[in-house]
Amino acid sequence: NLSDKLDNALHVLKGHGQITEVNVAETLKEVRRALVEADVNYKIAKEFTSTVKEKALGQDVLTALKPGQLMVKLVKDELTQLMGGEVEEIDLSGNPSVILMSGLQGSGKTTFSGKLANFLKTKKNKNPLLVACDIYRPAAINQLQIVGEQIGVEVFSDVGNQDPVAISKAAIAHAKQNGFNVVIIDTAGRLAIDEAMMTEIQNIHTAVKPEETLFVVDSMTGQDAVNTAKAFNDRLNFDGVILTKLDGDTRGGAAISIKSVVNKPIKFIGTGEKMDAIDVFYPSRMADRILGMGDVVSLVERAQEQYDEEEARKLQKKIAKDQFGFDDFLKQLHQIKKMGSMKDLLGMIPGAGKMLKDIDIDDDAFKHVEAIIYSMTPAERSTPTLINSVRKKRIAGGSGTSVQQVNQLLKQFNQMGKMMKMMQGGGGQKMMQMMKG
Numbered sequence: 001n002l003s004d005k006l007d008n009a010l011h012v013l014k015g016h017g018q019i020t021e022v023n024v025a026e027t028l029k030e031v032r033r034a035l036v037e038a039d040v041n042y043k044i045a046k047e048f049t050s051t052v053k054e055k056a057l058g059q060d061v062l063t064a065l066k067p068g069q070l071m072v073k074l075v076k077d078e079l080t081q082l083m084g085g086e087v088e089e090i091d092l093s094g095n096p097s098v099i100l101m102s103g104l105q106g107s108g109k110t111t112f113s114g115k116l117a118n119f120l121k122t123k124k125n126k127n128p129l130l131v132a133c134d135i136y137r138p139a140a141i142n143q144l145q146i147v148g149e150q151i152g153v154e155v156f157s158d159v160g161n162q163d164p165v166a167i168s169k170a171a172i173a174h175a176k177q178n179g180f181n182v183v184i185i186d187t188a189g190r191l192a193i194d195e196a197m198m199t200e201i202q203n204i205h206t207a208v209k210p211e212e213t214l215f216v217v218d219s220m221t222g223q224d225a226v227n228t229a230k231a232f233n234d235r236l237n238f239d240g241v242i243l244t245k246l247d248g249d250t251r252g253g254a255a256i257s258i259k260s261v262v263n264k265p266i267k268f269i270g271t272g273e274k275m276d277a278i279d280v281f282y283p284s285r286m287a288d289r290i291l292g293m294g295d296v297v298s299l300v301e302r303a304q305e306q307y308d309e310e311e312a313r314k315l316q317k318k319i320a321k322d323q324f325g326f327d328d329f330l331k332q333l334h335q336i337k338k339m340g341s342m343k344d345l346l347g348m349i350p351g352a353g354k355m356l357k358d359i360d361i362d363d364d365a366f367k368h369v370e371a372i373i374y375s376m377t378p379a380e381r382s383t384p385t386l387i388n389s390v391r392k393k394r395i396a397g398g399s400g401t402s403v404q405q406v407n408q409l410l411k412q413f414n415q416m417g418k419m420m421k422m423m424q425g426g427g428g429q430k431m432m433q434m435m436k437g
């Protein structure tokens, strides 16, 4: 699955300890593969990952605090967009509002008709009427009647009548007379697309002018779903898609392909055989599902933590060997600055609060510190003891600060070094933990 794939991709990332452009490409290749495996059309998956890559590089993922998480967020946001972004309601403005079901046999039209009627009745305070227009199999009418009984919704049928257009019209008239404000027309499907079925549904569509024509599709049918959707959309120009059978571990990649090909919103999903197994379609939740998000996030975080621990270990070694220099200092300050208020952070270090209390590290001071360090030569940065009074003057001049400020920083730096050395072991671990991004 996608998580395993990403796990593999992130091995690279772990090894390098950092996300590089190569890693981004590598990771996205896995995302693409996973999408294809989740039934997303190859071309769409490819376009998708190249868009994400562009955004990733544009947003400086490489230097982000948590590059892995940012990547996951980008992928998720983009997937959500691809599936429409927003929740799409169904049109209930008609009186009655007519909702026409279309789709292949077995896609779940009859079941969904019942679920939708139940949803509208219980959640939207509507008074729906179900209409049995699957005239070819007596069992189909019976099936809808059983559904109607379960949810306490009236079913309009005319056993023996072979004209679904006439039945639909009669049902709408019945609804008007009896105060039903939604009419849900369940129709016949065939196992594959054929002209007779298309003509029939088109005739009903033309006759009743539904507020909503919904295309019902079994999400387990994968790529075939796209072709079916296209064929129905060409004839009916439907208003929305219903993805059924999204229970179990169906990945739901069909959602992306269908949306991309017919450009119609997915409105509901079916997640089981029972009447309450219906959900409004939330693009972002589907993105989570397709990505197996929970796993991905923790996965990426784990990779990131390993990177941080590696850094912390290197740093500790340097401190132990007295090799901690201004470059490291600056790196740490950058890390800490990203984490929020310096004072809050220092307050969290056990026993260090007092020692550091008078070290003034607000934003302005930080800018001075940065400027001073940038004005040092590499040798001065790695061996601060080199910095004599002549060098101090030069550094102060170069950074637009005073010798006094340079002295102050050197003093703070020494204090910090001493403190970190002291804290090596128990407290040091904690400090390192806090210092890592």
Ligand code: GDP
Pocket: 103, 104, 105, 106, 107, 108, 109, 110, 111, 112, 189, 244, 245, 246, 247, 269, 270, 271, 272, 273, 277
């Ligand atoms: P129709 O031929 O399009 O009317 O399809 P049906 O409504 O008769 O459904 C076909 C089969 O799929 C039935 O056995 C349903 O119980 C089952 N089904 C429909 N929707 C779902 C769903 O969301 N999840 C599951 N697991 N089964 C479903």
Ligand code: MG
Pocket: 106, 109, 110, 111, 134, 140, 186, 187
């Ligand atoms: Mg049916």
